[in-house]
Amino acid sequence: MSVPQTVGVRPARKRRAFSVARWLRTFGTLIGFLIIVAIFWQQRPTTFMTVTNWLNITQQVSILGVVAFTMTVVMVVGDFDLSVGTMASLVGIIAGTLFQNEQPVAVAVVAGLLAGALGGLINGFLVSYVGISAFVTTLGTMTIFGGLALYISGGTTIFGRVIPEAFGNFGREGLVLGSITIPNLTLLALAVLVLTWFILEQTVFGRRLYAIGGNREASRLAGVRVRFLRLLAFVVSGLGAAAAGLMLASRLASANPKQGDGLMLNAIAAVFLGMTMSEEGEPHVLGTLVGVLILGVLANGLTQLNIDSYIQQILTGGIIILAVTLSSLSRRGQ
Amino acid sequence: MNSLSAVSSGPVYTTMTTAVDPSPGTVLLAVRHASKSYNGVPALTDASLELRAGEVHALMGENGAGKSTLIKLLAGVLAPDRIEVEIQGRPATLHSPQAAYGHGLRFIHQELNIVPQLSVAENVFLGQRYPAWFGTLVRWRTLNRRARDVLAMLGVHHIDPSERMARLSPGDQMLVSIARAFAGDDSDNGSRALVYVMDEPTAALTGHEVDLLFEVINGLKARGSAVLYVSHRMEEIFRISDRITVMRDGRVVGTRHAADTHPGELIRLMTGRTLQQVYPPRQTPVGERMRLTVRNLRSHAVRADAFDLREGEIVGVAGLNGSGRTELLRALVGADRRLSGEILLDGRRVSLTPAMAWRNGVAFVPEERRSQGLVLSRSVADNITLPGLAWLSRGGMLIDRGLERRTSRSLGDTVQLKMIGPDQTVRELSGGNQQKAVFARALTRTTRVLLLLDEPTRGVDVGAKVDLYRLIRELSGQGAAILMVSSDLPELIGMTDRILIMRQGVLVDEVPTAGLTEESLLSLCYGETAHERSTDGGR
Numbered sequence: 001m002s003v004p005q006t007v008g009v010r011p012a013r014k015r016r017a018f019s020v021a022r023w024l025r026t027f028g029t030l031i032g033f034l035i036i037v038a039i040f041w042q043q044r045p046t047t048f049m050t051v052t053n054w055l056n057i058t059q060q061v062s063i064l065g066v067v068a069f070t071m072t073v074v075m076v077v078g079d080f081d082l083s084v085g086t087m088a089s090l091v092g093i094i095a096g097t098l099f100q101n102e103q104p105v106a107v108a109v110v111a112g113l114l115a116g117a118l119g120g121l122i123n124g125f126l127v128s129y130v131g132i133s134a135f136v137t138t139l140g141t142m143t144i145f146g147g148l149a150l151y152i153s154g155g156t157t158i159f160g161r162v163i164p165e166a167f168g169n170f171g172r173e174g175l176v177l178g179s180i181t182i183p184n185l186t187l188l189a190l191a192v193l194v195l196t197w198f199i200l201e202q203t204v205f206g207r208r209l210y211a212i213g214g215n216r217e218a219s220r221l222a223g224v225r226v227r228f229l230r231l232l233a234f235v236v237s238g239l240g241a242a243a244a245g246l247m248l249a250s251r252l253a254s255a256n257p258k259q260g261d262g263l264m265l266n267a268i269a270a271v272f273l274g275m276t277m278s279e280e281g282e283p284h285v286l287g288t289l290v291g292v293l294i295l296g297v298l299a300n301g302l303t304q305l306n307i308d309s310y311i312q313q314i315l316t317g318g319i320i321i322l323a324v325t326l327s328s329l330s331r332r333g334q
Numbered sequence: 335m336n337s338l339s340a341v342s343s344g345p346v347y348t349t350m351t352t353a354v355d356p357s358p359g360t361v362l363l364a365v366r367h368a369s370k371s372y373n374g375v376p377a378l379t380d381a382s383l384e385l386r387a388g389e390v391h392a393l394m395g396e397n398g399a400g401k402s403t404l405i406k407l408l409a410g411v412l413a414p415d416r417i418e419v420e421i422q423g424r425p426a427t428l429h430s431p432q433a434a435y436g437h438g439l440r441f442i443h444q445e446l447n448i449v450p451q452l453s454v455a456e457n458v459f460l461g462q463r464y465p466a467w468f469g470t471l472v473r474w475r476t477l478n479r480r481a482r483d484v485l486a487m488l489g490v491h492h493i494d495p496s497e498r499m500a501r502l503s504p505g506d507q508m509l510v511s512i513a514r515a516f517a518g519d520d521s522d523n524g525s526r527a528l529v530y531v532m533d534e535p536t537a538a539l540t541g542h543e544v545d546l547l548f549e550v551i552n553g554l555k556a557r558g559s560a561v562l563y564v565s566h567r568m569e570e571i572f573r574i575s576d577r578i579t580v581m582r583d584g585r586v587v588g589t590r591h592a593a594d595t596h597p598g599e600l601i602r603l604m605t606g607r608t609l610q611q612v613y614p615p616r617q618t619p620v621g622e623r624m625r626l627t628v629r630n631l632r633s634h635a636v637r638a639d640a641f642d643l644r645e646g647e648i649v650g651v652a653g654l655n656g657s658g659r660t661e662l663l664r665a666l667v668g669a670d671r672r673l674s675g676e677i678l679l680d681g682r683r684v685s686l687t688p689a690m691a692w693r694n695g696v697a698f699v700p701e702e703r704r705s706q707g708l709v710l711s712r713s714v715a716d717n718i719t720l721p722g723l724a725w726l727s728r729g730g731m732l733i734d735r736g737l738e739r740r741t742s743r744s745l746g747d748t749v750q751l752k753m754i755g756p757d758q759t760v761r762e763l764s765g766g767n768q769q770k771a772v773f774a775r776a777l778t779r780t781t782r783v784l785l786l787l788d789e790p791t792r793g794v795d796v797g798a799k800v801d802l803y804r805l806i807r808e809l810s811g812q813g814a815a816i817l818m819v820s821s822d823l824p825e826l827i828g829m830t831d832r833i834l835i836m837r838q839g840v841l842v843d844e845v846p847t848a849g850l851t852e853e854s855l856l857s858l859c860y861g862e863t864a865h866e867r868s869t870d871g872g873r
Binding site: 211225 | 712
């Protein structure tokens with residue numbers, strides 16, 4: 001009875017009319033992104049707004065993108081996965097070790113993806129069936145995967161001739177279209193983006209994931225198999241982490257037991273940035289894409305402005321907090 | 335519980351009686367021509383109301399009838415388009431909550447404004463200066479003693495002021511929040527409570543707690559205060575109120591003396607319908623075919639040895655709060671783990687989980703629509719189609735938005751759901767329409783075997799209730815068996831063919847509905863014979 005009540009049809013249609021707060025809430029982050037782009041363009045008119053640089057940016061963010069897109073799936077369900085970074089490192093090491101044992105690329109790729117799926121399965125089982133919180137579970141597995149990567153590799157980097165040429169070249173080459181070359185990694189990230197978007201927005205599976213994230217108990221009582229689907233979401237993010245680990249190893253043509261660790265925080269940040277763009281604050285993969293691009297453009301532009309990489313880190317953190325704060329402030333007015 | 339004598343002889347706050355005019359019948363608060371509209375939609379039109387000293391004045395009306403708006407104008411939290419207020423014959427303005435407080439208006443809301451971590455005494459005196467040594471060290475014993483005095487004035491002696499609020503029952507918490515409205519009178523001089531406005535105070539209370547609350551209200555009456563009492567519950571209104579004002583569509587449609595009216599008249603005033611039209615009569619006879627057979631059902635919370643439902647039959651589940659009514663449905667549908675139980679649907683043995691239940695044509699409408707029924711952040715269409723996605727999609731895999739929209743629009747029409755469109759977020763719907771959305775979901779499949787309804791009309795206004803009753807009848811007419819939990823006894827009696835009685839987690843009895851009265855049904859719930867109860871004064 002405390003909610004203002006009106007007679008007859010609620011004036012929801014009226015509230016649908018233009019509202020600055022609503023508009024800012026949905027498009028604020030995107031506008032922020034465009035402002036950042038404009039600033040860099042103005043500062044570096046010759047080098048920033050070029051096709052080459054943008055292709056470069058997409059290649060730089062492709063690996064983060066794959067982790068972030070699949071992380072979106074887990075976050076749609078209302079969980080999150082801290083173990084993706086060390087999983088990416090571990091998969092790189094697994095592939096590298098297989099190369100050392102003269103296994104072909106296909107075997108390394110399949111083994112890496114299987115490891116990712118298995119890691120996701122373990123996370124999902126612990127969270128969904130055993131009932132441990134996603135934070136504790138993935139914090140634990142994050143440490144385990146990181147430890148495994150160090151143990152298998154003996155703490156050293158695998159590089160040089162043991163890495164097959166085809167594998168190392170893949171991450172540097174691309175699809176040549178006349179004068180431009182679209183990097184393979186960009187194409188791969190795009191494929192993952194389309195696939196995740198399709199799964200989340202166009203399939204029954206995705207619809208149910210959103211329902212679970214919105215109200216787990218109501219979904220269960222409406223016949224959604226909540227536990228199984230939560231587990232599957234973790235498998236998706238494990239697979240994404242594995243793919244990212246392989247992409248990273250390919251791009252660097254080497255495998256270091258720590259090289260993927262930093263992906264996790266940036267991926268979560270990208271999803272959060274994307275969430276600010278949705279009416280109900282739900283994660284969605286196109287929002288995540290904007291989040292990934294914001295992070296990528298910031299890194300690229302700030303480097304071009306010769307800003308110290310430590311300062312870059314501080315600025316990036318500040319921008320994430322700013323975006324989320326503005327979004328939640330505009331939401332509070334409702 | 336001899337509360338009235340405690341109030342009248344209360345020695346501590348003797349000054350309190352002076353400000354309230356003791357002669358009953360004086361007009362304490364008069365509101366005239368109150369009007370308010372939102373975005374051009376009138377919520378309240380030219381409403382007038384008088385509260386007299388020593389009366390309990392009930393305010394009734396469907397959701398959206400304007401009760402809340404009127405109360406908010408009185409509380410000074412909404413700015414009126416037009417209003418005239420007189421308090422004890424003098425014009426007054428209620429432009430802010432402080433002004434309302436200063437004029438002696440006290441508001442006790444359905445959602446309690448309590449701090450569960452603090453003690454009862456701290457809650458009673460919340461927002462006021464606690465007694466303290468040197469202004470800093472709280473004198474807990476003094477505080478507790480004062481709280482005990484305030485509670486005693488209300489005739490409440492069983493609540494320990496040092497107890498943590500969270501450990502109190504909802505009813506006792508309600509009493510403490512009334513005590514707080516009372517306690518303010520001691521500290522700020524000059525502001526004396528004339529009028530208590532209680533907005534559905536019994537919504538969370540058990541029968542015994544309601545009795546206690548009513549004793550307190552009678553105490554307030556005896557002190558010469560006026561109580562404006564908002565409730566949907568007919569029985570309570572006739573028990574406690576002296577006059578009843580009914581609102582509809584933002585207007586006051588009538589004020590009656592409780593002694594001169596009856597529920598039928600009030601329902602007609604509220605809805606424009608007669609009582610007979612509320613519960614639609616059965617059109618088709620109950621079938622012969624057994625749709626549900628349950629044997630030896632056990633969960634951690636319930637035990638039911640045997641019951642059956644026939645084709646087209648509506649069976650009620652009655653019991654006191656906590657008797658295991660809800661848990662019976664939950665165990666049946668597999669929402670709670672079953673320890674044992676044989677469940678036959680149309681003679682076929684099934685092991686139900688919520689997912690299996692929907693697949694087998696069993697629909698479950700849970701008790702709490704917001705926490706258990708709906709995904710508030712999603713659209714009406716998403717919510718209606720959620721259990722039916724397997725067949726409301728392309729091959730059970732791909733979303734078919736066109737089909738979803740058509741389905742939810744036509745089901746929405748069936749349940750008379752008022753929405754802008756299937757894409758509207760469920761959060762934006764009113765309570766009654768949200769409940770209809772949960773209901774619509776139960777209709778997504780054409781072959782329906784069994785509907786499990788848990789408090790299907792709770793918090794729904796009379797108009798929407800009538801729609802739901804009609805729908806339940808229609809479904810039973812199509813051959814579905816319906817098992818319906820309700821704490822609304824007239825509803826159970828009006829709708830069901832048989833009633834299962836639950837006591838302390840056990841299915842103890844099964845009675846045909848024909849010939850039951852509210853009182854006889856309630857005695858069955860309490861486990862007393864009708865004779866014992868009648869000697870107990872009907873309490």
